[in-house]
Amino acid sequence: MTITTIGIDIGSGAVKTVLFRQDGGNIEWLAKRVERIRSRDPQELALAGYNEVLEEAKLKPADLQYVATTGEGENVKFATGHFYSMTTHARGAIYLCPEARAVIDIGALNGRAIFIDERGKVLASKMTSQCASGSGQFLENIARYLGVAIEEIGPLSQSSKDPEKPSSICAVLAETDVINMVSRGIATQDILKGIHLSMASRLAKLLKVTGINQGTVLLTGGLALDTGLLAALREELVNEKITGIEARNHTDSISAGAIGAALWGAFRFDRLRQLEQRAAA
Amino acid sequence: MVPTLKDIMARCEALFEDLHFNAVKEWKAAVPGRKAIGFMPVYVPREIVHAAGMLPVGIFGGGDQMEVIQGDAYYQSYICRIPRSTLEMGLTGRLDCLDGMLFPSLCDVIRNLSGMWQVLFKDKYVRYIDVPHNYLDSVGGEFYIQEMQTLREDLGRIAGKPISDEALNASIAVYNENRRAVQDLYAYRAQKPWQAPTAEVYLVIRAGMVLPPEEHTPLVRAYLAAVDLEDRPKRDKARVVLTGSFCEQPPLSLIKSIEMAGCYVVDDDFGLIMRWLLDEVPADGNPLEELSKAYLHRSAQQASKFDEKKEDKGKYLLHQIKQGGAEGVIFAAASFCDPALLERPMLQDILSKQKIPYTAFKFAENTGQMAPIREQAGTFADSIKLWSDA
Numbered sequence: 001m002t003i004t005t006i007g008i009d010i011g012s013g014a015v016k017t018v019l020f021r022q023d024g025g026n027i028e029w030l031a032k033r034v035e036r037i038r039s040r041d042p043q044e045l046a047l048a049g050y051n052e053v054l055e056e057a058k059l060k061p062a063d064l065q066y067v068a069t070t071g072e073g074e075n076v077k078f079a080t081g082h083f084y085s086m087t088t089h090a091r092g093a094i095y096l097c098p099e100a101r102a103v104i105d106i107g108a109l110n111g112r113a114i115f116i117d118e119r120g121k122v123l124a125s126k127m128t129s130q131c132a133s134g135s136g137q138f139l140e141n142i143a144r145y146l147g148v149a150i151e152e153i154g155p156l157s158q159s160s161k162d163p164e165k166p167s168s169i170c171a172v173l174a175e176t177d178v179i180n181m182v183s184r185g186i187a188t189q190d191i192l193k194g195i196h197l198s199m200a201s202r203l204a205k206l207l208k209v210t211g212i213n214q215g216t217v218l219l220t221g222g223l224a225l226d227t228g229l230l231a232a233l234r235e236e237l238v239n240e241k242i243t244g245i246e247a248r249n250h251t252d253s254i255s256a257g258a259i260g261a262a263l264w265g266a267f268r269f270d271r272l273r274q275l276e277q278r279a280a281a
Numbered sequence: 282m283v284p285t286l287k288d289i290m291a292r293c294e295a296l297f298e299d300l301h302f303n304a305v306k307e308w309k310a311a312v313p314g315r316k317a318i319g320f321m322p323v324y325v326p327r328e329i330v331h332a333a334g335m336l337p338v339g340i341f342g343g344g345d346q347m348e349v350i351q352g353d354a355y356y357q358s359y360i361c362r363i364p365r366s367t368l369e370m371g372l373t374g375r376l377d378c379l380d381g382m383l384f385p386s387l388c389d390v391i392r393n394l395s396g397m398w399q400v401l402f403k404d405k406y407v408r409y410i411d412v413p414h415n416y417l418d419s420v421g422g423e424f425y426i427q428e429m430q431t432l433r434e435d436l437g438r439i440a441g442k443p444i445s446d447e448a449l450n451a452s453i454a455v456y457n458e459n460r461r462a463v464q465d466l467y468a469y470r471a472q473k474p475w476q477a478p479t480a481e482v483y484l485v486i487r488a489g490m491v492l493p494p495e496e497h498t499p500l501v502r503a504y505l506a507a508v509d510l511e512d513r514p515k516r517d518k519a520r521v522v523l524t525g526s527f528c529e530q531p532p533l534s535l536i537k538s539i540e541m542a543g544c545y546v547v548d549d550d551f552g553l554i555m556r557w558l559l560d561e562v563p564a565d566g567n568p569l570e571e572l573s574k575a576y577l578h579r580s581a582q583q584a585s586k587f588d589e590k591k592e593d594k595g596k597y598l599l600h601q602i603k604q605g606g607a608e609g610v611i612f613a614a615a616s617f618c619d620p621a622l623l624e625r626p627m628l629q630d631i632l633s634k635q636k637i638p639y640t641a642f643k644f645a646e647n648t649g650q651m652a653p654i655r656e657q658a659g660t661f662a663d664s665i666k667l668w669s670d671a
Contacts, residue, residue: 066517074541081517082543084659087667121668122660268517268666 007262017049088260157228339490381406
């Protein structure tokens with residue numbers, strides 16, 4: 001049976017929408033949208049993304065079997081069900097990188113390390129505490145102070161020769177630190193690399209706590225494509241003596257949550273259908 | 282005019298938020314000489330208060346909108362919040378409209394609160410309501426009838442006339458009707474939880490703590506009629522029983538968070554007094570004997586109620602799960618709630634043996650951080666939906 005589903009991930013920085021069609025083990029990704037929120041209503045963006053992916057795939061709402069939300073999407077009115085973001089990032093990671101056995105989901109507001117199995121089942125997880133200094137929003141703020149475009153952050157950071165780490169993990173104090181660094185004449189690339197190392201150090205520690213010690217870890221979420229952060233994470237994994245883990249990203253890492261939602265939606269549709277058939281029998 | 286759902290919920294919300302009990306004051310002012318008697322969770326025989334012509338008023342703590350200052354001075358930091366906020370309400374005059382307070386046998390803290398109330402509010406009637414721990418009619422039943430008889434005589438004295446058997450039987454009939462309505466409400470929610478969210482059901486139940494039953498029963502019926510007309514989509518959520526909140530109540534935002542996170546609450550133990558007696562109490566016999574028999578043989582189970590036989594432990598919870606078609610259980614107990622937290626491992630052991638998934642957390646009536654609750658309830662719902670054996 002063909003099952004067509006949409007997954008919508010409302011994050012704090014962007015709304016991601018994907019459309020999938022499944023027939024047995026055959027999974028087809030039909031359409032995707034990633035829309036930065038930029039002070040707009042996320043609910044409206046979710047509806048717009050939903051309509052756009054349907055239009056792209058030349059489908060109608062009636063063709064859908066399940067609309068799944070994740071992230072902050074609990075209140076999306078047209079959703080069939082909602083999944084917690086950890087659950088969906090785990091499933092999305094397995095879709096994007098079948099050998100992944102851990103996920104680092106790092107978005108605008110926080111970061112989380114998730115230890116998973118080959119089915120995408122969460123075995124353990126650990127999230128950053130309330131402090132925002134491990135988040136994408138913090139990095140974005142710093143880049144703005146430094147006059148650096150977001151897409152320049154990664155390459156600049158990787159060109160650093162003498163990184164300068166902020167002395168505190170508190171976002172407020174770290175921002176003050178950065179101001180001091182600028183006045184001391186520290187090069188922009190060294191500041192950015194220092195921040196990347198600081199964030200990566202926290203992420204590596206989170207990963208260690210989940211219990212994973214070998215396999216592939218996939219970066220997901222809004223910061224997953226930051227090459228500077230990925231490089232810093234690889235360095236910090238060595239520093240933390242977690243040598244059996246290979247950190248990777250994927251071009252669609254940002255959509256991992258939405259992908260997981262769509263795939264779990266299909267799973268639920270099938271399971272509910274089976275339960276109904278069993279009850280009827 | 283038939284009230285709309287919006288009107289009904291606005292009224293229930295206003296009653297819930299009013300910690301000055303203006304509804305009680307209005308009820309008393311309507312007929313000079315009327316009296317109101319407060320009671321704490323979990324169960325008191327409200328029929329006796331009602332038969333005395335008085336209004337039984339449920340005092341379920343100060344919730345998350347009231348700051349506790351004086352109340353904290355009376356309790357150590359390792360005591361739950363409901364006695365503090367109840368004292369705060371008493372000491373700040375919010376409970377002045379009550380002519381007495383009943384403290385049911387629930388735990389040491391509430392028992393001690395009854396003693397403190399006697400010392401602090403000397404002009405009020407205060408009674409600790411003891412309940413039987415032996416379920417033989419000839420032993421526990423006799424004891425309980427004596428307890429109720431004392432309450433009956435006391436309230437008759439305060440009312441200025443003895444409470445007759447006829448008045449008691451009439452009150453039993455009124456509460457039978459109220460219980461039927463509440464049972465229908467719970468059955469409706471178990472059947473269509475997307476139609477009657479628990480946050481609304483809870484407010485309707487809480488309204489019954491301050492309204493006379495003659496007013497509350499039609500309110501419940503009106504809610505059922507109004508909510509059935511609503512067009513509310515059915516979502517794919519995990520069906521859960523929420524248990525452990527029989528005394529101190531979670532904030533409304535916590536109840537909303539659980540449902541928002543992906544759970545349909547199909548049964549709970551909020552305001553359990555409304556459903557404590559499981560069926561009709563005969564309204565044509567010896568009233569105290571019938572109330573006693575109902576308590577001994579046909580009442581709900583909960584942590585403060587003694588289980589006579591070990592194999593009885595958890596029976597009521599398993600019944601709730603089966604009747605509500607629940608897929609899992611959320612243990613939500615107030616921090617430092619001895620009865621709920623001591624009972625919890627025993628109930629969890631029973632659920633484990635039955636392979637029924639559960640999760641557990643603690644709260645206070647003023648808990649403000651909902652993110653951890655949402656995370657826990659959300660991941661629990663996901664684990665049921667994706668990884669359960671069903």
